[in-house]
Amino acid sequence: MGLFERYLTVWVGAAIIAGIILGSAIPQLFSMVASLEYAHVNIVIAVLIWLMIFPMMMQIDFSSIKDVGKKPKGLVLTLVINWLVKPFSMAFLGWLFFKVFFASWVEPETASQYIAGMILLGVAPCTAMVFVWSQMTKGDANYTLVQVSVNDLIMIFAFAPIAAFLLGVTDITVPWDTLVLSVVLYVVIPLVAGAITRKALDKSNDHSRLDNLLAKLKPWSIIGLLSTVVLLFGFQAETIIANPEAIVLIAIPLLIQTYAIFAIAYWAAKRMKLAHNIAAPACMIGTSNFFELAVAVAISLFGLHSGAALATVVGVLVEVPVMLSLVWFANRTRHWFDENEMPSNTISKVHGE
Numbered sequence: 001m002g003l004f005e006r007y008l009t010v011w012v013g014a015a016i017i018a019g020i021i022l023g024s025a026i027p028q029l030f031s032m033v034a035s036l037e038y039a040h041v042n043i044v045i046a047v048l049i050w051l052m053i054f055p056m057m058m059q060i061d062f063s064s065i066k067d068v069g070k071k072p073k074g075l076v077l078t079l080v081i082n083w084l085v086k087p088f089s090m091a092f093l094g095w096l097f098f099k100v101f102f103a104s105w106v107e108p109e110t111a112s113q114y115i116a117g118m119i120l121l122g123v124a125p126c127t128a129m130v131f132v133w134s135q136m137t138k139g140d141a142n143y144t145l146v147q148v149s150v151n152d153l154i155m156i157f158a159f160a161p162i163a164a165f166l167l168g169v170t171d172i173t174v175p176w177d178t179l180v181l182s183v184v185l186y187v188v189i190p191l192v193a194g195a196i197t198r199k200a201l202d203k204s205n206d207h208s209r210l211d212n213l214l215a216k217l218k219p220w221s222i223i224g225l226l227s228t229v230v231l232l233f234g235f236q237a238e239t240i241i242a243n244p245e246a247i248v249l250i251a252i253p254l255l256i257q258t259y260a261i262f263a264i265a266y267w268a269a270k271r272m273k274l275a276h277n278i279a280a281p282a283c284m285i286g287t288s289n290f291f292e293l294a295v296a297v298a299i300s301l302f303g304l305h306s307g308a309a310l311a312t313v314v315g316v317l318v319e320v321p322v323m324l325s326l327v328w329f330a331n332r333t334r335h336w337f338d339e340n341e342m343p344s345n346t347i348s349k350v351h352g353e
Contacts, residue, residue: 004222008320011222015229016317022230023237030234034304040178041185041300045231049186049296051224055217056127056292057194058210060149071143074269074278078147081265081286082125083158090122090257091115091166097253106249110307114250116172117298117311122257123163124290124297125151129323130281133288136327139281147285152191155290159183163297174301182297225316228295232313235304246307250314258322262287266330269337276337280330288323291316 004011023030036043094115098106106114127148134144160176160183167174201209233240240246265286269279294312302308 006324009317011226012229012313012317012320015226016233016313019230019233020237020240023234024241027237030231030237033231034235039181040175041181042304045228045296045299045304046185048224048228048231049292050190051217051220052228052292053186053190053296054194055214055221057152057190058198058214058217059131060127060152060191060194061145061198062149062153062195065146065149065153071278073272074143074274074282075147075150077265077268077272077274077279078125078151078282078285079154081261081268081283082151083154083162085264086125086257086261086286087119087122087162087166089261091119091170093253093257094118095170097249102249105245112170112172113302113307114246114311115170116167116302117250117294117306117308117315118253118257119166119170120163120294120298120301120308121254121289121291121312121315123159123166124293125155126285126288127152127290127293129288129319130285133284133323133327134281137280137284137330138277139284140275140277143278144281144285147282151285152187156183156187156191159187159293178300179297182300185300186293186296225292229313229316232295232299232304232309236310239305239310246310247314247317250311251318254315254318255322258287258318259326262326266333274337276330276334279337283330284323284326287326288319289315291319 033044034042098111098114103111130148131141131144133139134141160179164174164176164179197213198210201213262283265283266279269283274282291312294315295309298306298308298312
C-alpha cells in the first residue's frame with residue numbers, strides 16, 4: 001500500500017481544513033468556480049472527477065469476465081451484498097438517524113440531503129481501492145478483478161434505477177435526466193475510454209506500457225481527489241463553521257453501516273465455506289464504496305453546496321481507517337477459513353494490480 005493510500009485520511013483531513021480556511025478567506029473564488037456549470041454539471045468538478053476515475057477504469061480487464069463461472073460463490077456473495085443488501089441498509093440507516101435519532105438536531109431539508117448522500121454512497125460499490133484491500137489480505141487478485149469487472153458492468157444498468165428508487169422512497173425528488181447523464185458521464189464514458197486505452201496499450205499483454213501510463217496518471221488522480229475535497233469544503237465553509245458537528249453526525253451511521261455490512265458478508269462467507277483468499281476480497285468489495293462516483297452524482301443532482309455532497313465527502317474521510325481495521329480483522333481471522341483454502345490459480349492469469 002502506497003504512502004498516499006495508507007494515509008489517505010490524513011490527506012483528506014488536511015484538504016478539508018484547507019478548503020474551510022480558503023472558503024472563509026476568499027469566498028468569491030469559490031463562487032466563481034460554482035458558476036462554471038452546464039446541464040447541472042460543474043465543469044471544474046467534472047474534470048477533477050475524471051482525473052480520479054479514468055485511471056481506475058483502465059485497471060479493469062473485461063476479458064476476465066470469461067472466467068466468471070469459476071468459483072461462482074464468491075461472486076454471488078459480492079453481488080448480493082452490493083445490490084440487494086447494502087443500498088437498502090444504507091437508506092434505512094440514513095432515515096433512522098436523520099429522521100428519528102438526530103431529527104431534533106438537523107433541519108428536515110438538510111437531513112434529507114444527508115440521507116441522499118448516504119444513499120449514493122451505498123449504491124456505488126468499490127472499483128479501485130479494493131485491489132489494495134485484496135492485496136493486503138493476500139486475496140486472489142485475479143478473482144478480485146473478475147468481481148470488480150462484473151460489478152462495474154452491473155453498475156451501468158443498476159446504479160440509476162436503484163438510486164432513483166431509494167431517493168424517491170425517502171421523499172427526495174430526483175431529476176431522471178440528470179441522474180442518467182451522471183451515470184453516462186462518470187461511469188459509461190470513462191469505462192469505455194478506459195477499456196479502449198487498455199486494449200490499445202496492452203496488445204502484447206505484457207502490461208508494461210499500461211503500467212507506465214498508470215504510474216504517470218496516479219499523481220493526477222491524487223490531485224483530482226484532494227482538489228475536489230478542497231472545493232467541496234470551501235463551498236460548505238460557512239455551513240461547517242456554523243455547524244461543525246454535522247461531520248460527526250454523518251460519520252456515525254456511515255461507520256455503523258460499514259462494520260455491519262462487513263459482519264454480514266464475513267458471516268455469510270464462512271457459512272458458504274469460501275476460501276479466505278476469495279472471502280476477504282469479496283467482503284471488502286461489498287463493504288467499501290466508489291466514493292468518486294457518489295461525490296460526482298451528489299454534486300450533479302443536488303449542487304456543490306448541498307448536504308448530499310458533504311455526506312459523500314465525509315464517506316471518503318471515514319472509509320480508509322475503517323477499511324484498514326477490517327483488513328487487520330480479516331488477517332487475524334484467516335484461520336477461520338483454513339479448511340476451505342485452495343490455490344489461487346484456478347482462474348486464468350489476468351492483470352489485476
